[in-house]
Amino acid sequence: MAKPFLSIEQLTQRYPDGQGGEFTVFEDASFGIEKGEFVCILGHSGCGKSTIMNILAGLAEPTSGVVKMDGRHVSGPSLDRGVVFQNYSLLPWLTALKNVTFGVSARFPSWSKEKVIEHSTAFLAKVGLTGDTIHRKPSQLSGGMRQRVSITRAFANEPKLLLLDEPFGALDALTRGTIQDELIKVWSDTDQTVFMITHDIDEAILLADRILLMTNGPMAQVAESVEITIPRPRVRNDIVEHPNYYAIRNHLVHFLAQRSAELAGQPGDGANQPETIRIDLTDAQESEEPEPAKPVLRAVEG
Amino acid sequence: MKTLSENRKAALLSILILIVGCLIWEASIPAQKAVGELTEYELLTGGGQPKAGVPPPSQVFAKAWEQLSNPFYDAGPNDKGIGIQIGYSIYRVLTGYALAAAIAIPLGFLIGMSSVAYKALNPFIQVLRPISPLAWMPLALFVIQDSEMSAIFVIFICSIWPMLINTAFGVAGVREDWVNVARTHELSALKTAFTVILPAAAPTIVTGMRISIGIAWLVIVAAEMLVGGTGIGYYVWNEWNNLDLTSVIFSILMIGVVGMLLDSMFGLLQRTVAYTE
Numbered sequence: 001m002a003k004p005f006l007s008i009e010q011l012t013q014r015y016p017d018g019q020g021g022e023f024t025v026f027e028d029a030s031f032g033i034e035k036g037e038f039v040c041i042l043g044h045s046g047c048g049k050s051t052i053m054n055i056l057a058g059l060a061e062p063t064s065g066v067v068k069m070d071g072r073h074v075s076g077p078s079l080d081r082g083v084v085f086q087n088y089s090l091l092p093w094l095t096a097l098k099n100v101t102f103g104v105s106a107r108f109p110s111w112s113k114e115k116v117i118e119h120s121t122a123f124l125a126k127v128g129l130t131g132d133t134i135h136r137k138p139s140q141l142s143g144g145m146r147q148r149v150s151i152t153r154a155f156a157n158e159p160k161l162l163l164l165d166e167p168f169g170a171l172d173a174l175t176r177g178t179i180q181d182e183l184i185k186v187w188s189d190t191d192q193t194v195f196m197i198t199h200d201i202d203e204a205i206l207l208a209d210r211i212l213l214m215t216n217g218p219m220a221q222v223a224e225s226v227e228i229t230i231p232r233p234r235v236r237n238d239i240v241e242h243p244n245y246y247a248i249r250n251h252l253v254h255f256l257a258q259r260s261a262e263l264a265g266q267p268g269d270g271a272n273q274p275e276t277i278r279i280d281l282t283d284a285q286e287s288e289e290p291e292p293a294k295p296v297l298r299a300v301e302g
Numbered sequence: 303m304k305t306l307s308e309n310r311k312a313a314l315l316s317i318l319i320l321i322v323g324c325l326i327w328e329a330s331i332p333a334q335k336a337v338g339e340l341t342e343y344e345l346l347t348g349g350g351q352p353k354a355g356v357p358p359p360s361q362v363f364a365k366a367w368e369q370l371s372n373p374f375y376d377a378g379p380n381d382k383g384i385g386i387q388i389g390y391s392i393y394r395v396l397t398g399y400a401l402a403a404a405i406a407i408p409l410g411f412l413i414g415m416s417s418v419a420y421k422a423l424n425p426f427i428q429v430l431r432p433i434s435p436l437a438w439m440p441l442a443l444f445v446i447q448d449s450e451m452s453a454i455f456v457i458f459i460c461s462i463w464p465m466l467i468n469t470a471f472g473v474a475g476v477r478e479d480w481v482n483v484a485r486t487h488e489l490s491a492l493k494t495a496f497t498v499i500l501p502a503a504a505p506t507i508v509t510g511m512r513i514s515i516g517i518a519w520l521v522i523v524a525a526e527m528l529v530g531g532t533g534i535g536y537y538v539w540n541e542w543n544n545l546d547l548t549s550v551i552f553s554i555l556m557i558g559v560v561g562m563l564l565d566s567m568f569g570l571l572q573r574t575v576a577y578t579e
């Protein structure tokens with residue numbers, strides 16, 4: 001089997017617990033992400049999602065294990081991996097446009113100033129930021145606009161992998177919906193590989209091709225990989241009507257509410273690849289007498 | 303009065319306080335008696351000698367007018383215009399200050415970015431910082447053997463600490479997120495320092511620079527009283543020796559005005575580097 005575009009192999013993170021011992025955040029986490037895939041990771045606080053993200057970004061080093069992208073070892077931060085931080089992390093002394101050109105000129109040092117500005121302005125326009133707004137400083141922008149700028153900074157760099165750390169966590173529900181739609185739009189235009197942390201199940205179903213589920217920490221595992229069998233383009237209003245929506249949603253809720261705790265602290269089963277779950281109620285022939293309350297869970301070869 | 307803006311009200315009140323203050327000052331100075339009004343006894347006991355007293359504001363204003371209308375005259379070592387004296391002081395302050403900034407800001411960057419450097423240098427800073435800058439004067443005079451350079455050294459040593467400490471503090475306090483932004487954009491260490499850390503720490507650094515220039519201006523007066531020769535500090539002391547209190551009061555006011563101008567220059571700089579998160 002060919003290696004996926006991004007492969008995370010037996011990643012383990014331990015910290016000294018302050019009493020001479022060690023505290024294992026997660027152990028032997030292994031999974032892969034294909035090129036162009038949108039993958040979300042769900043799990044409770046403390047399961048090490050952000051640590052995995054920091055390792056992928058190259059901002060932290062794992063205790064053991066490797067991350068390979070395109071067959072090459074990942075170590076240290078790189079422009080190939082763009083990051084959208086939870087708290088926007090815009091430079092407050094620069095205007096919105098300058099925050100984007102800051103990234104673009106670092107990514108494409110050979111470009112002329114005009115080209116950098118043109119490229120940046122075009123990407124800002126994709127998320128609806130035009131005119132005077134882009135010459136404002138972050139403090140003069142709303143939270144939603146700031147996160148749009150932050151997402152633009154990452155997308156405009158056209159990285160091979162885009163990492164989003166709870167990008168909508170600090171936004172109100174209405175703004176969140178709008179930006180999610182914009183994110184889908186920009187993503188489908190660019191065919192970017194995206195790895196995103198979220199706490200929001202509906203957000204994950206709307207955006208992701210696949211959702212990775214983590215058990216509770218310490219000793220957290222990436223337990224399951226749930227395929228989202230809802231065809232794109234997905235529209236917020238329509239996907240809830242899709243027969244698979246609630247089946248998938250119930251499975252995720254069930255996992256987070258109950259099984260993430262039950263599975264916590266169990267040692268991995270050797271291979272340590274998450275179990276692939278495919279829930280598809282539209283395929284009536286294959287689903288063997290689905291009980292209405294419980295969707296059929298079928299393990300597909302991982 | 304209701305139609306006036308707050309600033310105008312404040313300005314009017316300031317002028318009022320100034321006028322009332324000057325009038326009280328003027329009125330509280332007892333008038334000298336004219337020679338003709340003296341009794342024979344007073345004449346014999348020398349009571350007719352003009353008594354050395356604090357001059358009234360009218361005399362100070364007259365003196366100010368006289369000095370400021372020709373600030374750059376030079377009639378020998380003991381008689382130079384106020385402009386020349388202030389010019390010497392500003393030259394010394396700025397030279398010492400610039401030397402201090404050239405060392406304090408890079409060193410502050412180092413201390414702010416490396417906790418080893420911070421821990422290694424902190425004991426020295428803590429011991430050297432509380433030393434009164436004038437305490438260095440005898441040593442400076444002995445080592446440097448030049449009063450002019452010694453005064454500059456004293457300015458250097460007094461203005462280095464606030465800049466050093468504030469730069470280190472500002473650099474150490476740059477948000478991790480912004481440094482991570484630089485890291486994920488593969489910026490070189492030098493580029494990170496100039497495009498992320500410097501603008502992020504600039505408000506704190508400039509605050510340190512503003513404190514330093516204030517201290518330097520305080521210290522130069524005392525230093526020049528000691529080293530003599532030229533400068534506003536020397537001027538004050540020289541006029542005291544001449545018992546010309548009008549000039550003393552005038553030069554005190556000038557020290558205040560120049561200090562305010564220096565401070566407001568840095569206030570302006572502070573506004574240009576400020577940002578809101």
